[in-house]
Amino acid sequence: MQSFDGQPTSAGSVAEAALPRHERVVERLLRLQRITAALAGARTLTEIASTIIDQGMPALDAEVGVVAILSADGASLRNLGFKGVPVDTEAAWAEYPVDSPVPVAEAARTGAPVIVPTREERNARYPVLARVHGVEHGGAVAAFPLVLESRTVGSLGFCFPASRAFDDDDYAFILSIAQQCALAVERVRWHEVAEQEIAHRRASEEALRARERELTALVAELRQTQEALREADRRKDDFLAMLAHELRNPLAPLLNAVELIKAAGPATPIVERARTIMDRQIGHMARLVDDLLDISRISRGKITLSLERVDLVELARATALDYRSLLDARGVRFELALPPAPVWLQADPTRLAQAIGNLLQNANKFTDDGGSVRLSIAPPHPARGAVSVEVADTGIGMEPAVLERIFEPFAQADQSVARSRGGLGLGLALVKGVVELHGGSVRAASAGLGRGAAITITLPLCAAAPRAADARRAADARRAAASASSRRILIIEDNVDAADSLRMLLERRGHAVSVAHSGDDGVAVARMAPPDVILCDIGLPGAMNGYGVARLLRAESAMRKTLLVALTGYAQDDDRKLARAAGFDAHLTKPVAQAMLERLLAELAPLPETA
Numbered sequence: 001m002q003s004f005d006g007q008p009t010s011a012g013s014v015a016e017a018a019l020p021r022h023e024r025v026v027e028r029l030l031r032l033q034r035i036t037a038a039l040a041g042a043r044t045l046t047e048i049a050s051t052i053i054d055q056g057m058p059a060l061d062a063e064v065g066v067v068a069i070l071s072a073d074g075a076s077l078r079n080l081g082f083k084g085v086p087v088d089t090e091a092a093w094a095e096y097p098v099d100s101p102v103p104v105a106e107a108a109r110t111g112a113p114v115i116v117p118t119r120e121e122r123n124a125r126y127p128v129l130a131r132v133h134g135v136e137h138g139g140a141v142a143a144f145p146l147v148l149e150s151r152t153v154g155s156l157g158f159c160f161p162a163s164r165a166f167d168d169d170d171y172a173f174i175l176s177i178a179q180q181c182a183l184a185v186e187r188v189r190w191h192e193v194a195e196q197e198i199a200h201r202r203a204s205e206e207a208l209r210a211r212e213r214e215l216t217a218l219v220a221e222l223r224q225t226q227e228a229l230r231e232a233d234r235r236k237d238d239f240l241a242m243l244a245h246e247l248r249n250p251l252a253p254l255l256n257a258v259e260l261i262k263a264a265g266p267a268t269p270i271v272e273r274a275r276t277i278m279d280r281q282i283g284h285m286a287r288l289v290d291d292l293l294d295i296s297r298i299s300r301g302k303i304t305l306s307l308e309r310v311d312l313v314e315l316a317r318a319t320a321l322d323y324r325s326l327l328d329a330r331g332v333r334f335e336l337a338l339p340p341a342p343v344w345l346q347a348d349p350t351r352l353a354q355a356i357g358n359l360l361q362n363a364n365k366f367t368d369d370g371g372s373v374r375l376s377i378a379p380p381h382p383a384r385g386a387v388s389v390e391v392a393d394t395g396i397g398m399e400p401a402v403l404e405r406i407f408e409p410f411a412q413a414d415q416s417v418a419r420s421r422g423g424l425g426l427g428l429a430l431v432k433g434v435v436e437l438h439g440g441s442v443r444a445a446s447a448g449l450g451r452g453a454a455i456t457i458t459l460p461l462c463a464a465a466p467r468a469a470d471a472r473r474a475a476d477a478r479r480a481a482a483s484a485s486s487r488r489i490l491i492i493e494d495n496v497d498a499a500d501s502l503r504m505l506l507e508r509r510g511h512a513v514s515v516a517h518s519g520d521d522g523v524a525v526a527r528m529a530p531p532d533v534i535l536c537d538i539g540l541p542g543a544m545n546g547y548g549v550a551r552l553l554r555a556e557s558a559m560r561k562t563l564l565v566a567l568t569g570y571a572q573d574d575d576r577k578l579a580r581a582a583g584f585d586a587h588l589t590k591p592v593a594q595a596m597l598e599r600l601l602a603e604l605a606p607l608p609e610t611a
């Protein structure tokens with residue numbers, strides 16, 4: 001018999017195979033088939049190794065079998081299976097350098113089979129094996145590389161109990177299981193890579209889903225925060241409206257009392273000075289309270305404009321007149337630059353005057369003595385469809401950062417407690433609100449601190465010419481004001497101070513006044529002697545409020561000619577509507593301005609004796 005390494009087999013030193021050749025060949029073919037079938041089902045590298053070892057060892061009559069795999073960097077080998085050695089040897093050789101002096105490592109390193117037919121050769125070439133197996137034990141060794149497309153991925157090896165020759169059948173058999181093993185390793189590895197890939201993809205998908213969930217939660221949280229902010233803002237507006245209303249109530253009797261002192265005739269200089277101070281301070285207070293109310297109404301969308309045709313030039317001139325003395329007194333030069341022809345707008349004159357007035361007030365407040373203020377309207381160009389009103393001053397000016405936020409409520413450049421110029425920071429927010437309600441816009445400019453400021457309101461123009469009716473209405477109102485004379489007036493008001501001071505004022509003007517402090521009393525007094533005018537508070541104690549009084553009295557024929565006027569601290573548009581619906585002819589907001597009341601009384605039908 002000839003061994004595959006070309007050496008003659010010596011019958012004396014090498015053991016003959018136990019089976020006759022053809023039987024051995026058949027047996028090995030069966031083994032190979034079994035290996036192929038088992039490897040096809042192997043899911044892990046360990047399963048592959050044990051299949052190879054379990055089938056290979058009996059087929060070859062080997063006593064030790066090992067399958068090892070190369071690390072990714074090719075520097076070491078790891079045993080996937082190791083059978084036929086003591087457990088401690090198995091553990092000691094779990095992983096070892098690829099240059100270890102053992103046949104399996106050599107085969108992996110060189111990519112070529114290592115065949116050691118005799119014990120002597122083994123002891124000589126591989127002293128490590130001699131130590132592990134015993135110099136007097138075992139014999140031949142065969143190690144084959146696991147090669148895939150000329151790439152070595154590991155090796156397998158068998159040790160035999162005695163020296164033996166390896167013929168072509170042996171060689172072909174070991175080569176064939178080495179090839180099968182290499183293929184199976186590759187398949188399992190690809191499988192592992194694919195599974196890792198799938199697991200990785202699943203993990204990324206899960207991470208994405210988790211991120212999506214996080215984002216959804218974040219959006220929900222943001223929405224909640226936003227809603228909470230909006231709610232807080234609504235509550236702030238409600239609070240401001242309520243605060244302004246509550247502050248307004250005590251102002252009414254105060255204002256009336258001051259009017260009374262004035263009407264009482266000449267007073268001592270001290271009383272006169274005190275009255276002037278009170279008058280002015282109540283005026284300030286009323287303005288602050290009004291601003292607060294207005295701003296809360298604007299932000300709640302509760303202001304509706306009473307639009308009419310307005311000559312902007314005339315309105316600007318009249319507003320300027322109100323501020324001229326203020327500026328003159330401080331030595332601030334006031335310049336008016338108005339176009340000669342009227343500029344017609346569809347606007348609410350009271351609100352527009354309020355806006356221009358706020359700008360003039362600021363110009364006055366922020367310009368030191370000796371400076372100058374200029375109110376100008378450039379002649380509008382019809383094609384542009386808009387007109388601009390500008391209030392420019394030479395005052396303290398503003399830094400760019402301040403310019404950005406001055407139209408926000410409560411925004412002021414000077415936020416120190418020791419602010420020398422006072423105010424709540426509402427003026428410009430009101431200007432913006434009012435101007436935007438008119439479909440216009442407002443902007444501020446300043447060259448910087450100490451270099452003056454200019455605020456410009458731009459408003460849409462109104463195309464058509466003025467109607468004669470507007471002019472006539474104004475004239476009628478003036479005539480009516482002149483014809484006011486004594487009326488029978490009933491005041492229904494639960495606040496005794498407010499009722500008394502108003503009564504005294506009206507009596508001073510020559511009216512016959514009676515007072516009731518509840519709805520029921522009011523109705524009773526009215527029925528006894530129907531008055532010309534009933535001034536009725538809305539918030540009355542007891543079962544009947546002001547609306548109830550109006551509904552009841554309006555239905556009575558004796559009260560047909562009676563002017564029913566609602567008095568409230570609230571000046572909301574809704575309240576006006578409610579008052580109208582209940583039957584009130586007019587609605588006055590407390591504190592009642594004398595002029596307003598007189599105008600209202602003057603507009604009543606002429607008295608019988610003067611008719």
Ligand SMILES: Nc1ncnc2c1ncn2[C@@H]1O[C@H](COP(=O)(O)OP(=O)(O)OP(=O)(O)O)[C@@H](O)[C@H]1O
Nearest residue numbers: 362363366397406412413423424425426427428453
């Ligand atoms: N003409 C101006 N020159 C310089 N700064 C101005 C001028 N007008 C407004 N500002 C700045 O803008 C801020 C806001 O003005 P705004 O009229 O809204 O409030 P205010 O005048 O401080 O208070 P309020 O008008 O409520 O009495 C002012 O505090 C001031 O810092």
Ligand SMILES: [Mg+2]
Nearest residue numbers: 362423427428
């Ligand atoms: Mg202001």
